[in-house]
Amino acid sequence: GQSLEQPSEVTAVEGAIVQINCTYQTSGFYGLSWYQQHDGGAPTFLSYNALDGLEETGRFSSFLSRSDSYGYLLLQELQMKDSASYFCAVRDLAGNMLTFGGGTRLMVKP
Amino acid sequence: GAGVSQSPSNKVTEKGKDVELRCDPISGHTALYWYRQSLGQGLEFLIYFQGNSAPDKSGLPSDRFSAERTGGSVSTLTIQRTQQEDSAVYLCASTLGSADTQYFGPGTRLTVL
Numbered sequence: 001g002q003s004l005e006q007p008s009e010v011t012a013v014e015g016a017i018v019q020i021n022c023t024y025q026t027s028g029f030y031g032l033s034w035y036q037q038h039d040g041g042a043p044t045f046l047s048y049n050a051l052d053g054l055e056e057t058g059r060f061s062s063f064l065s066r067s068d069s070y071g072y073l074l075l076q077e078l079q080m081k082d083s084a085s086y087f088c089a090v091r092d093l094a095g096n097m098l099t100f101g102g103g104t105r106l107m108v109k110p
Numbered sequence: 111g112a113g114v115s116q117s118p119s120n121k122v123t124e125k126g127k128d129v130e131l132r133c134d135p136i137s138g139h140t141a142l143y144w145y146r147q148s149l150g151q152g153l154e155f156l157i158y159f160q161g162n163s164a165p166d167k168s169g170l171p172s173d174r175f176s177a178e179r180t181g182g183s184v185s186t187l188t189i190q191r192t193q194q195e196d197s198a199v200y201l202c203a204s205t206l207g208s209a210d211t212q213y214f215g216p217g218t219r220l221t222v223l
Contacts, residue, residue, distance in 0.1 A: 045212065
């Protein structure tokens with residue numbers, strides 16, 4: 001099976017940089033995905049790491065280290081609109097479903 | 111085209127009643143997923159449909175839960191004899207290819223009194 005651990009809550013100030021970590025235990029997986037969910041909204045896809053290393057998409061970057069069973073989402077130049085929950089997820093080798101972490105609630109303060 | 115749509119957006123029901131939740135995936139998407147999300151929690155996988163293959167029902171919490179997908183498009187999630195612990199947001203997602211990039215609907219908030 002799969003299990004993913006994330007901090008439950010992170011607070012940062014506008015303009016700052018924040019890193020949201022995700023550690024996982026799996027029997028094998030294709031890659032690590034990140035989703036953003038605003039309160040009352042649907043999760044939206046942010047990024048995907050199939051290989052080790054850093055993937056950058058604008059202000060957001062995501063990192064994966066398979067040897068450390070670890071990944072993170074990096075948000076730069078934080079804006080108030082970045083206040084949301086962020087979920088990491090993995091797809092296992094056996095099936096096509098995603099297993100999600102419990103989510104990290106990011107609060108951006110002025 | 112349009113994104114994933116779900117109906118109703120909110121459903122309040124009494125304990126013991128049956129409910130049906132509907133999902134319209136993005137046109138052309140072959141895979142469809144149902145998840146459940148309790149307040150402040152992560153997403154719990156329920157069931158997965160891929161084309162004409164038999165669905166993966168491994169996440170359904172009990173035999174009160176069932177789902178079907180007609181014509182490879184619209185899906186209905188049915189919960190029979192609802193219980194208070196079934197109260198949650200039920201999310202549907204679809205994908206064209208990779209399961210890693212899923213497109214979610216707005217969800218149905220189910221409240222069982």
